[in-house]
Amino acid sequence: MKTNSNLTHPLEVKTLEIGYRVKGNTRSLTPALNFSLPPGSLSALVGINGSGKSTLLRTLSGMHPALSGQVFLQGTPMHELAPAHRARSLSVVLTEPIASKNLTVNELVALGRHPYTNWIGQLTAEDRNRVAYALEQMELEGIKQQPCHTLSDGQLQRALIARALSQDTALMLLDEPTTHLDLYHKVKILKLLKEVTRMADKTILFSTHEIDLAIQLCDHILILSAEHSQFGSPCSLIESGGFDSLFPGDTIHFDRTLGMFKVNK
Structure with missing residues (x-):
């Protein structure tokens, strides 16, 4: 994409x-x-x-x-x-904890589409494609239905980056x-960013x-x-x-x- x-x-x-x-x-x-x-x-x-x-x-x-x-x-x-x-x-990933770790990975990443959705936050086909692409880029497809509170630090960091990536800035x-x-996971994250x-x-x-x-x-x-x-x-x-x-x-x-x-x- x-x-x-x-x-x-x-x-x-x-x-x-x-x-x-x-x-x-x-x-x-x-x-x-x-x-x-x-x-x-x-x-x-x-x-x-x-x-x-x-x-x-x-x-x-x-x-x-x-x-x-x-x-x-x-x-x-x-x-x-x-x-x-x-x-x-522009999109931003800061060090503050996310508001709710009860969200699934997919729901967290979908928040990146907020600047483009209508007033009720309904996702279009384009929005869903952007979310799917971000999940793929950050290698999160296999855990996209997991609640964020179950993730490791590295997985959560990738999910936050995916949210910014889905924002498409x-x-x-x-x-x-x-x-x-x-x-290992430091290098993994930085190589993923390079690939993006x-x-x-x-x-x-x-x-x-x-x-x-x-x-x-x-x-x-x-x-x-x-x-x-x-x-x-x-x-x-x-x-x-x-x-x-x-x-x-x-x-x-x-x-x-x-x-x-x-x-x-």
Whole structure:
């Protein structure tokens, strides 16, 4: 169910400053950010704890106000998009628990069709096809009638991603989709996301602590830092030393030759 690529980047960020305003005081988390994600790409958002990864994703989704700058969805400033149009342009998977785990996997995934259904939420044949496609892509067909409370962490994560996929948006934002998973299931999720970008022509940005895996699987990486944020391909960031000072060097260091972090012994 591959769709035609839009020459306009699904996401473009210009001089975006993220952070918080509390009692008249402004706390900026990063320097101004400038980057764009092309159609059909998988990109990771990395940084130390507290660097602003979740805040950036919430800002990009419109859930949190930016301090300055602009976010463009398919060439249109996000603040100019009506909520219904925005819901058809981007989908979000956050770390919060779902409202009801009594839903079956199929019912959860079908919620992604809400921006397209009528006022009583009745699914059309097209809606059901999108749900079926999302279940297939996330390898959930065999458990689609199971209640969500019976799922493993990995299965539930795939179901949440399937819900976003059924929403059929050009852009998908995911906050730490591999949290609490073992190495096998971390790789499984990320390879499925990579496949979605190729087969469904979706653009995906996800935050992660799995930097070594992101380097191997992603088209682009955004390194968030309070001093200097960097965006580029994994190879270009390795060559420029982008990962060298990401963490304090007393415990780990980045080996440019191997393209991975190593523990200091």
